[in-house]
Amino acid sequence: MAIQGLETNFNDYDVLLNECVNQRAVREGQRVHAHMIKSCYLPPVYLGTRLIVLYVKCACLGDARKMLDEMTLRNVVSWTAMISAYSQRGYASEALNLFVQMLRSGTEPNEFTFASVLTSCTGGSWLDLGRQIHSFVSKTSFESHIFVGSSLLDMYAKAGRIHEARQVFECLPERDVVSCTAIISGYAQLGLDEEALELFRQLLTEGMVPNHVTYTSLLTALSGLAALDLGKQVHSHVLRSKVHSYVVLQNSLIDVYSKCGNLAYSRRVFDSMTDRTVISWNAMLVGYSKHGMGKEVVELFNLMREENKVKPVSVTFLAVLSGCSHGGMEDKGLGIFHEMEKGKYGAEPEMVHYACVVDLLGRAGRIDEAFDFINKMPFAPTPAIWGSLLGACRVHSNFEIGEFVGRRLLEVEPENAGNYVILSNLYASAGRWEDMRTIRELMKEKVVIKEPGRSWIEIDQILHTFHASERTHPRREEVKTKLMELSVKFKEVGYVPDLSCVLFDVDEEQKEKILLNHSEKLALTFGLIATPEGLPIRVIKNLRICVDCHNFAKIFSKFYGREVSLRDKTRFHRIVGGICSCGDYW
DNA sequence: TTAGGGTTAG
Known part of the structure; x- marks a missing residue:
């Protein structure tokens, strides 16, 4: 017609x-x-x-x-079609306003309306309103509706309220792959990776048939855990199923291999892709960057620009700049930053990019330049920026700027123990003992220990986790005895425990004991006794590795002829024959 | 006629 x-x-x-x-x-x-x-x-x-x-x-x-x-x-469909359009495109306040208008007009919402509007209550700041809608829903027959329930549990999970999310999930009269995926992904997004993995396994036995979104969420958890064998298992499963060509899933595969330290596999997935989004490029660039592979970062960035199919975004530049910094390509990194400033890429430099430049200059020992750069930035420097410069002052023994920056940091970030340690070490190296003691005293009053350290190692698809106060691992006594033995052997070949890494005010003997109990040493030692001779050992640590453990790992790798791959909070340390890929700067 | 879960970075 x-x-x-x-x-x-x-x-x-x-x-x-x-x-x-x-x-x-x-x-x-x-x-x-x-x-x-x-x-x-x-x-x-x-x-x-x-x-x-x-x-x-x-x-x-x-x-x-x-x-x-x-x-x-208007009827419920006219309102709901518009509300869901706003919700799906991320216009949360428009969706919620319209929902309120709809109620005022006297139109009764249905299950479609609730499922839509609740997805706009994610992101934390709308949680109170979301709770009100939840109590409204409970008074209707829609509370047990599977779409409404999935939206509700997702809302709680994204607001960090995983227990409430779980409660909604457990109360659902039926489950399908979406509600199961929502709860698994809730755990994974909060970094509760072991819980996500456990729930995935449980739901699988209860008959869940995973799809590409479920696998993507599971891979997020496996990336966090650096569970390489499990990641490979998921990959082969995916290849045998119909879901292998989803770009988002392939992006997750790039990420899981890179976070497990296996960049060759990441690259193989990346090269096999027929369509790539900017996230595919970013995931690969971040992988190279975290391994300190500056040359590969720059080459891939050039390839991305030559192909000219996707536009680089903020995260791309974050990866490129930090890759240049960690990979010893300072001038290249600075050049790219200046090009960004001139508008060459259509992306303005943001605070995170400025922070990368400070790190880059500091790493190269250009402390004065870094200090000038901070003072000329169009933003007020964040504690992370000052912290990065303080770290550089420590490594390059710049007392003057270090003292200034350290004092500044104690004011703006009094709860961070690392700042006190670096500053007191700076004073110690300058022979200013009185100042050093004052800083240590100050630290005792103000420091908040946020997250306890833990390290883990995957052997035959089983993750073995170690804490400093290790009481749970079945082979802990064997590990501790072996570790004592290593300590004695390593001291004979030059290992000197770096007692300045200990934050507690105890005697030296006690400090040495504390150091020897650091979780990464336990995990490394377990790797030694639980894997065949000559094989690489892969350890993951949830926090940044301390100087003493780094020294220990270097001697360990040389003594036993073992390659050690250690992933800490910020990057990978690949240690071969006593030399680390980070160049002792991290 | 209207609906729910997913990837990089910090």
């Missing part, structure tokens, strides 16, 4: 609008709409709603909203 012969009646309009919706023909729909206006035809609710649906499906939100506003009579 064409516009020319269009009659001003419901049936003609209805047939034509249906065709438009099916073919996503928004122009044609707009012409039909214009015809209605010209003919002074006031569309009934059904046709008005049909137009809203058409506009929403063709991403013309402005037209859709105009239509809704023009309608004198």
Whole structure:
């Protein structure tokens, strides 16, 4: 049917609008709409709603909203189509405002409305409103509806309220792959990786059939755990199933291999992809960057620009700049930063990029330049920026700037123990013992220990976790005895425990004991006794590795001829024959 | 006619 012969009646309009919706023909729909206006035809609710649906499906939100506003009579579908359009595109406040307007108008929401509007309550700041909607939902029959329930549990999970999310999940009268994935992903996104993995296994035994989204969420957890064998298992599963070509899933595979220290596998996945999003490039660049592979970072960035299919974004530059910094390509990194400033890439440098430059200059020993750079930045420096410069002052023994920065940091970030340690060590190296003692005293009063250290190692698909106060591992006594033995052997070949790494005010003997109990030493020692001779040992630590453990690992690698791959909070340390890929700067 | 879960960085 064409516009020319269009009659001003419901049936003609209805047939034509249906065709438009099916073919996503928004122009044609707009012409039909214009015809209605010209003919002074006031569309009934059904046709008005049909137009809203058409506009929403063709991403013309402005037209859709105009239509809704023009309608004198609206039904639950007209409201819900608009609310869900806002929700899906991330316009949370518009969606919520409209929901409130809908209630005021006296229209009863249905399960579609609740499922939509609750997805706009994610992100923490809307949680209070989300709770109110939840209590509203409980008074209706929709509480047990699976779509509404999935939205609800996802809302709680994204706000960090995983127990409430779990409660909603447990109360669902039925489960499907989406609700199962939502709860698994909730755990994974909060870094509760072991819980995510355990729940995945449990739900699998209960009959869940995972799809590409479930595998993507599971891979997030496996990345956090650096569970290489499990990651490979998921990969082969994915290859045998129909879901292997989803880009998001492949991006997660790049990430899992890179976080497990296996960049060759990451690159193989990356190269095999026919379509890549900016996240595929970013994941690969971040992988190289965390391994300190500056040359590869720059080459891949150049390739990305040559291909010119996707535009680099903020995270891309973060990876490129930090890759240049960790990979000893300071001038290249500085060059790219200056090009960003000049607008070459269409992405303005942000605070994180400035922080990368400070790190880059500091690492290269260009402390004065870094200090000048901070003072000229268009932002007020963050504690992380000062912290990065303080670290550089420690490594390059710059007392003057170090003292200034350290004092500054104690004011803005009094709870961070690392700052006190570096500053007191700076004083010690300058022979200013009185100042050193004052700083140590100050530290005792103010420091908050946020997260206890833990390290883990994967052997035959089993993750073995160690804490400083190790009481749980079945082979802990054997590990501790072996570790004592290593300490004696290593001292004979030059290992001197670095007691300045200990934050507690105890005697030297006690300090040495504390150091020897650091979780990464326990995990490393377990790796030695639990894996065949000569094989590389892969340890993961949740915090930044301390100088003493780093020294210990270097001697360990040389003594036993074992390659040690140690992933800490910020990067990978690949230690071969006593030499670390980080160049002793991290 | 309207609905729920996913990837990089910090």
